[in-house]
Amino acid sequence: MDLTHTEEDEEFRAGLRAWLAAVLPGLPPRPDPLDWPARRAYDCGWQRRLYDAGYGHVHWDASPARRLVFLEETERAGAPYVGANFVGLLHAGPTIAAEGTPEQRERWLEPVLRGDEVWCQGFSEPGAGSDLASLRTRAVRDGDAYVVTGQKIWTSHAEVADWCELLVRTGTEGPRHRGITWLALPMDAPGVTVRPLRTLAGSAEFAELFLDEVRVPVANRVGEEDDGWRVTMVTLSFERGTAFVGEVVACRRLLGELARTARANGTWDDPALRRRLGRLSAEFLALWRLTQRNVSEAGAGGVPGTGGSVFKLHYSHARQELYDAAAEVLGPDALDLGREWTLDRLSSLSYTIAAGTSQIQRNIVAERILGLPKGR
Amino acid sequence: MDFRPSEDQRDLARGMRELLAGRFGREALRAAADGPARLDRALWKELGEAGLFALRLPEAAGGVGLGLPEAVLLFEEAGRALLPGPLVATHLAAGRVPGAAEGTAVVTEVSPEGLLPWADDADVVLGPAAGAVPVRSVDPLTPLHRVPGGPAGLRWEAVLLTAAEQVGSAAWCTDAAVAYAGQREQFGQVIGGFQAVKHLCAGMLVRTELARAAVHGAAVTAEPVEIAGAKLLADEAAVANARDCLQVHGGMGFTWEADVHLHLKRAWVRAALLLPGARAAERVADAL
Incomplete structure (x- = not known):
C-alpha cells in the first residue's frame, strides 16, 4: 500500500x-467544437508537440504508473487531451502494436x-450495440482484397479520419464470436459515405458510416481472419483500464470550481447541497484511489483487468451526479x-451508455468477478 | 507506486482471518447473539497475543511496530467476522492503559456522539461517562449506554478503524449474497442467473471496492478529510450491502436465523457511533 512514486x-x-508551463501559454485558442477540421488541426498539432518533446509515446510504452503521472500533470496544467487522436492513441494504435505484423x-x-x-x-452497428458480436457488416474475399458492405454507427471523428478500425463478419459457421475480422479501412476508399449523427447535445460528435462494396486490401487485416473478436478485446480492455485517469483529475477540479461558485452565490448555505457536494468529493477521491489501485494492478499484470x-460503473454515475449538483448550484443558469x-x-448522459452500458458492466462484474452464472 | 497490499500485509490479514475463523466462526457468532451479551475474555487475550491491540506500538514498547495500513487490514477482518467488543477503543488505548496492548484489559470509550458501548464488561471506561443510561441496543452484540452532553472531540484513527470494520462487513454481505444466489433455486434455476439479482450483487461489489480504496488511501495519507470521506463511503457500503444481502435472501433474510440482520444492526451502530453521515459529508465539504 504505497502511494509514492x-x-x-x-x-x-x-x-x-x-515543459507544460513553458509551452501551454503559447498554444492557439481552442477551436469551435462544431468545426471538425479545426479540431483535427488543433489536436494533431498538440500531439506533434508532445512527440517532438519526447512525450508522444507515453500512452504506449511507459509503465502504467508513469502514464498516471503524465495524465495527472497534463490535466492539472489544463493541457489538451487526446481529442481526435483518441482512437489512434488509445484503441487502434495499441491493438496494432500488440497484434500487428512488423510491416503494419x-x-x-x-x-x-x-x-x-x-x-x-x-x-x-444499428443492430449490434451492447451485443457487439452480432455485427453483420459483411466482408467477402476477392483476390487480394475484402469487399465490404454494411453500416456502422457511433463512429467518432469519422469526418476527419484517415483510417477506420473496422470489425466485419467474414465467417458464418460456428460460434458468432468467431467469424469476425479486424480491418484497417482507408476512409478515402470508393464506396465509403460518412453522415454526421447529431446528438442530444446538438453537436455532431459521432457519425454513421455506410460501406457499399468497399475494397480493403487483405494486407490491411490485423490478426488472422475470423479472429478479430480476440484482437478487439485487447483494445476494449485498454478502454476500460486507465482511459479515465485524466477525467477523475478533471472532476476533482470541477468540484472545487462548483464549491467556489456555491459560496459566491449563497447556495452553499443550504446544508443539503453542501453535503451533496461533500459526498461527491469523497466519491471522486475514492475513485482516484481506485484508479491508483487499478494502475498498480495493471503494472503488475500487464493488461488492465476487470x-x-x-x-466505470461508479464513475459514470458520479459524473452525472456532479452535473446534477451543478445544476442546483447554477439555478436558472443551468x-x-x-x-x-x-x-x-x-x-454526460452518454457516460452510462458508451463503452459498455452500466447494465452490461454489471453483468461483467457479476459473471467474471463474482462468478455468478451466465444467463438473462 | 504500488497501492496493492504487500505480500507481508496480505499474510497478516490472512493470519487474522484464519484465527477468527477458528475462534469466532458462525457457531460462536450465533451462540453469542442468542445468549446474554458478554465478552469472551479468553478470545480477547488471544487477539492481544495475535497483536491486534499492540499492532502500532513501537517494538521497543513491546508492540508490533506496524502502521495504519496494517491496522485497517486487520480491522477489516474483524468487521468481516462481526467480532464483538470495543476493539477500536482497546487498540487505541494500547500503551496508555495497562493491559490493553496484551488483551488482558478491555477498554471502552465514550463516543463523540455520546454513545458508550460495552460499559458493563469493560475494565476501563475512558471519557466523560457520568450519568450514563443503559439503552436496549438494537444490536444484540453491542450493549449501549447513552451519555448526556453534546458531541465531543473526535479521534481520526478511531474513525478510520471503524470505517475499516464497515468495509469488512460490506465484503461479507457481498460474499453471503453471492453464495445464496448461487444455491437458491426458483423458476427452475439458481436465482443468481437472473439479471435482477446479479445486478444487486454487482452493485454490492462496487460499493465495497470503492469504500475499500477510500479506506486504504486514508490509511496511507492519514489526512482527516480523506478519513471522513472514507467513513462516509464505508458506512454506506456496510448499510446498503446488508440491506441488499437481506433482499437477495428473500423471506429467509427477514428471519433471526439468517446472519445478515446482525451485520445490518452492527453497521447501523458503527455508523452512528462516530462521525455519522451528515457530519462526515460536512467535514469533506469544508475542505472544498
Whole structure:
C-alpha cells in the first residue's frame, strides 16, 4: 500500500511540469467544437508537440504508473487531451502494436504518434450495440482484397479520419464470436459515405458510416481472419483500464470550481447541497484511489483487468451526479446553453451508455468477478 | 507506486482471518447473539497475543511496530467476522492503559456522539461517562449506554478503524449474497442467473471496492478529510450491502436465523457511533 512514486517518475513529473508551463501559454485558442477540421488541426498539432518533446509515446510504452503521472500533470496544467487522436492513441494504435505484423506497425504507428494520421472506430452497428458480436457488416474475399458492405454507427471523428478500425463478419459457421475480422479501412476508399449523427447535445460528435462494396486490401487485416473478436478485446480492455485517469483529475477540479461558485452565490448555505457536494468529493477521491489501485494492478499484470468495470460503473454515475449538483448550484443558469456546464451536463448522459452500458458492466462484474452464472 | 497490499500485509490479514475463523466462526457468532451479551475474555487475550491491540506500538514498547495500513487490514477482518467488543477503543488505548496492548484489559470509550458501548464488561471506561443510561441496543452484540452532553472531540484513527470494520462487513454481505444466489433455486434455476439479482450483487461489489480504496488511501495519507470521506463511503457500503444481502435472501433474510440482520444492526451502530453521515459529508465539504 504505497502511494509514492519512484524517483525516476518524480523526475519525469518535474520535467513534464516545467515543459507544460513553458509551452501551454503559447498554444492557439481552442477551436469551435462544431468545426471538425479545426479540431483535427488543433489536436494533431498538440500531439506533434508532445512527440517532438519526447512525450508522444507515453500512452504506449511507459509503465502504467508513469502514464498516471503524465495524465495527472497534463490535466492539472489544463493541457489538451487526446481529442481526435483518441482512437489512434488509445484503441487502434495499441491493438496494432500488440497484434500487428512488423510491416503494419511500421506503416501505421509512427503517423499516429506524430499527429499526422487520425483514426476512427467502426465497431457498433444499428443492430449490434451492447451485443457487439452480432455485427453483420459483411466482408467477402476477392483476390487480394475484402469487399465490404454494411453500416456502422457511433463512429467518432469519422469526418476527419484517415483510417477506420473496422470489425466485419467474414465467417458464418460456428460460434458468432468467431467469424469476425479486424480491418484497417482507408476512409478515402470508393464506396465509403460518412453522415454526421447529431446528438442530444446538438453537436455532431459521432457519425454513421455506410460501406457499399468497399475494397480493403487483405494486407490491411490485423490478426488472422475470423479472429478479430480476440484482437478487439485487447483494445476494449485498454478502454476500460486507465482511459479515465485524466477525467477523475478533471472532476476533482470541477468540484472545487462548483464549491467556489456555491459560496459566491449563497447556495452553499443550504446544508443539503453542501453535503451533496461533500459526498461527491469523497466519491471522486475514492475513485482516484481506485484508479491508483487499478494502475498498480495493471503494472503488475500487464493488461488492465476487470477493476476497470468496477471503476466505470461508479464513475459514470458520479459524473452525472456532479452535473446534477451543478445544476442546483447554477439555478436558472443551468438552462442556458451558453454555459459550459449545461453542454457538459448533456454530454454526460452518454457516460452510462458508451463503452459498455452500466447494465452490461454489471453483468461483467457479476459473471467474471463474482462468478455468478451466465444467463438473462 | 504500488497501492496493492504487500505480500507481508496480505499474510497478516490472512493470519487474522484464519484465527477468527477458528475462534469466532458462525457457531460462536450465533451462540453469542442468542445468549446474554458478554465478552469472551479468553478470545480477547488471544487477539492481544495475535497483536491486534499492540499492532502500532513501537517494538521497543513491546508492540508490533506496524502502521495504519496494517491496522485497517486487520480491522477489516474483524468487521468481516462481526467480532464483538470495543476493539477500536482497546487498540487505541494500547500503551496508555495497562493491559490493553496484551488483551488482558478491555477498554471502552465514550463516543463523540455520546454513545458508550460495552460499559458493563469493560475494565476501563475512558471519557466523560457520568450519568450514563443503559439503552436496549438494537444490536444484540453491542450493549449501549447513552451519555448526556453534546458531541465531543473526535479521534481520526478511531474513525478510520471503524470505517475499516464497515468495509469488512460490506465484503461479507457481498460474499453471503453471492453464495445464496448461487444455491437458491426458483423458476427452475439458481436465482443468481437472473439479471435482477446479479445486478444487486454487482452493485454490492462496487460499493465495497470503492469504500475499500477510500479506506486504504486514508490509511496511507492519514489526512482527516480523506478519513471522513472514507467513513462516509464505508458506512454506506456496510448499510446498503446488508440491506441488499437481506433482499437477495428473500423471506429467509427477514428471519433471526439468517446472519445478515446482525451485520445490518452492527453497521447501523458503527455508523452512528462516530462521525455519522451528515457530519462526515460536512467535514469533506469544508475542505472544498
